[in-house]
Amino acid sequence: MTVTHTSFRARRRRLAAALALGLLVAGSGTTALADESPSPSASATAEASPEAGADQKNDQSPAGQGQASQSPAEQGQAGQSDQQAAGGAAAQEANGFKADNPGWANATKHTGAAHGVEENYTAKWTRADAMQIQRVSNPNAPSGTNSMPEQLTMPEISNGFPATSEDVWVWDTWTLTDEAAHQISYNGWEIAFSLVADRHAGYTFDDRHTHARLGFFYRKAGTQTSSADGANSSNGGWIYGGHVFPDGASGSIFEDQSFTAQTEWSGSARLMEGNKIRMFYTSVAFYNTTAGGSGDKGYGQDGNGGASKPYDPRIVQSEGRIHADENGVWLTGFRTQHQLLVPDGKYYQTREQNPGVNFRDPFTFRDQNNPSDPTEYMVFEGNSAFVREQQYVDTAAKAGQNTTLATCTEEDLGYEKGDPKAETVEAVNQRGGYYQPGQRGAGSGQEQGDD
Numbered sequence: 001m002t003v004t005h006t007s008f009r010a011r012r013r014r015l016a017a018a019l020a021l022g023l024l025v026a027g028s029g030t031t032a033l034a035d036e037s038p039s040p041s042a043s044a045t046a047e048a049s050p051e052a053g054a055d056q057k058n059d060q061s062p063a064g065q066g067q068a069s070q071s072p073a074e075q076g077q078a079g080q081s082d083q084q085a086a087g088g089a090a091a092q093e094a095n096g097f098k099a100d101n102p103g104w105a106n107a108t109k110h111t112g113a114a115h116g117v118e119e120n121y122t123a124k125w126t127r128a129d130a131m132q133i134q135r136v137s138n139p140n141a142p143s144g145t146n147s148m149p150e151q152l153t154m155p156e157i158s159n160g161f162p163a164t165s166e167d168v169w170v171w172d173t174w175t176l177t178d179e180a181a182h183q184i185s186y187n188g189w190e191i192a193f194s195l196v197a198d199r200h201a202g203y204t205f206d207d208r209h210t211h212a213r214l215g216f217f218y219r220k221a222g223t224q225t226s227s228a229d230g231a232n233s234s235n236g237g238w239i240y241g242g243h244v245f246p247d248g249a250s251g252s253i254f255e256d257q258s259f260t261a262q263t264e265w266s267g268s269a270r271l272m273e274g275n276k277i278r279m280f281y282t283s284v285a286f287y288n289t290t291a292g293g294s295g296d297k298g299y300g301q302d303g304n305g306g307a308s309k310p311y312d313p314r315i316v317q318s319e320g321r322i323h324a325d326e327n328g329v330w331l332t333g334f335r336t337q338h339q340l341l342v343p344d345g346k347y348y349q350t351r352e353q354n355p356g357v358n359f360r361d362p363f364t365f366r367d368q369n370n371p372s373d374p375t376e377y378m379v380f381e382g383n384s385a386f387v388r389e390q391q392y393v394d395t396a397a398k399a400g401q402n403t404t405l406a407t408c409t410e411e412d413l414g415y416e417k418g419d420p421k422a423e424t425v426e427a428v429n430q431r432g433g434y435y436q437p438g439q440r441g442a443g444s445g446q447e448q449g450d451d
Helices: 072-094 127-136 205-211 390-396 425-430
Strands: 029-034 043-044 168-175 189-198 212-220 240-245 259-273 276-288 306-325 328-344 358-363 376-385 439-446
Touching: 168 205, 189 205, 189 259, 189 439, 205 259, 212 259, 212 328, 240 328, 240 439, 259 306, 276 328, 306 358, 328 358, 328 376
Parallel strands: 029 439, 043 328, 168 259, 259 358
Antiparallel strands: 168 189, 189 212, 212 240, 259 276, 276 306, 306 328, 358 376, 376 439
């Protein structure tokens, strides 16, 4: 099969993200429309801008946290403080600002309106939004416990939960879908695809990311294994079918075959006509002299003290066939790999601009609000094309890429005018809030294929 995935016309769709308590990520994403001229490999493009995030200390205990009893003198001081706070709040209201939660910055106001896939719209999750996570978190929660209110988090899964497989570790998982992104079965079997890594190969669980392969599981459609309280007495009936791609297939796209590890990361699977499956996924090459290390901490140094160069992530498509009978499910094909997207250094950050770049996780779909639209859309993850650190400027320049250092903007912070808890752009940038501007890109295009 061949794919005409073409050049991408940029449209802005930015997401600013910031995680409080030291891990703050800001984002920008893009909707891009493909033209009709064929191209064997398209560079992803998107109009991007620097986004923000950085640490900020708690300056007030979370609401609902218990307080010690006070002496009469302390009560008087507290009462006076309350009066001062009330007076300050009144003054703020007089200036047009009202705190939703006294002592904390207001979240950015969002309309929540829906927007069409072709609309030139920017969705942002700002630092002001992210600060609400810090507001409801308990900073005194013991290590390994949940610091968030129970009603805002998923139920805890016991460590005794049955393993899906005793032979492979299983993490990122997605199901077989149709063009409407509906989960579907095939000939009476449910199909799931996962990142898997060999439990018995000698590396640790933490090293699984540099050894990941795409695997698949199947079980009889309609299998019911959960009890009333949600606990499973088995692995859910899933049968491990093995790897999706033949050994070595996913690494064939890399011009530099000197990689010390080559892995397959997340994506999505679409059932096309008949029994044809199109797998969209991320192929990654690691170039560490210390084999098996996750490394790539920067140019000339891996995580174990050896020489390296940055890892190379690319978005790829491969086609195969699914087969099933009363005894099980098996796959064929998936030998030929088609590179679809690589970051270009103008709209999406490259490994020259940031050795820890993100560019991965494609998911495809059609616009269900417009059934007459045959366009295939893809969303994926990337970073805005800015240089992460000064030390990478020369390397980016030699590659002909954007050399602007990442910074955040007032818009990225999203604070309401007059908010006394608002931070300045300068302060956030100084604390490293610009480090990882992120994007959720959206591409579209017509695909042509044959076997």
